Amino acid sequence: MLTGSDLLAKVKELGDISKSELVRECGYVSTKKDGSERINFTAFYEALLSAKGVNLGIDSAGRGTGKGGRKLSHTTKVQFNGNLMVGKAYTAMLDLKPGDEFEIKLGNKQIKLIPLGGEKESSTEV
Known part of the structure; x- marks a missing residue:
């Protein structure tokens, strides 16, 4: 996924193409569990706004408001x-979408959510 000045340059280079193709060409796609393609418009537009210097209320540690x-x-x-x-x-x-599934693992006073069938390798702790 392109970000910053690389993203802005690619958008300018691609010119007048469809929104879907623009997002795809900039790398904002993922694969669903059924193998079909998901175009991540929100992540693309957030990256585009960030590249243009617009603060979306997310600090340097990735915490939003x-x-x-x-x-x-x-x-x-x-x-x-x-x-x-x-x-x-x-x-x-965490870019979780409706329908994402997790395995629940219980530990010593903790709950771990492990994505099923996804590309995510690390677990999400709750």
């Missing part, structure tokens, strides 16, 4: 029905 500029709390609690909420800001930071 929620609505109203609130900072992510990095804490959560078990809800009344036993569910544990992770939150959209965190799933967005």
Whole structure:
């Protein structure tokens, strides 16, 4: 995936092509579990805005802000029905999409989510 000045140069070089082809040519594609292609428009547009110097509320450590500029709390609690909420800001930071599946591994007072069938090698700890 192209970023920064390389991304801006490629967009300028490609000129007047379809949005899908532009995003694809800049490397913002991934493969779904069924083998089909997913074009990552959001990641492309975020990278493009960043390359143009627009701050999207993400600091150098990759932490974003929620609505109203609130900072992510990095804490959560078990809800009344036993569910544990992770939150959209965190799933967005990890580029998780609806339908992504994980194996749940329990450790000593910890939960690890391991992506199934994906290219991601590292586990996501919650």
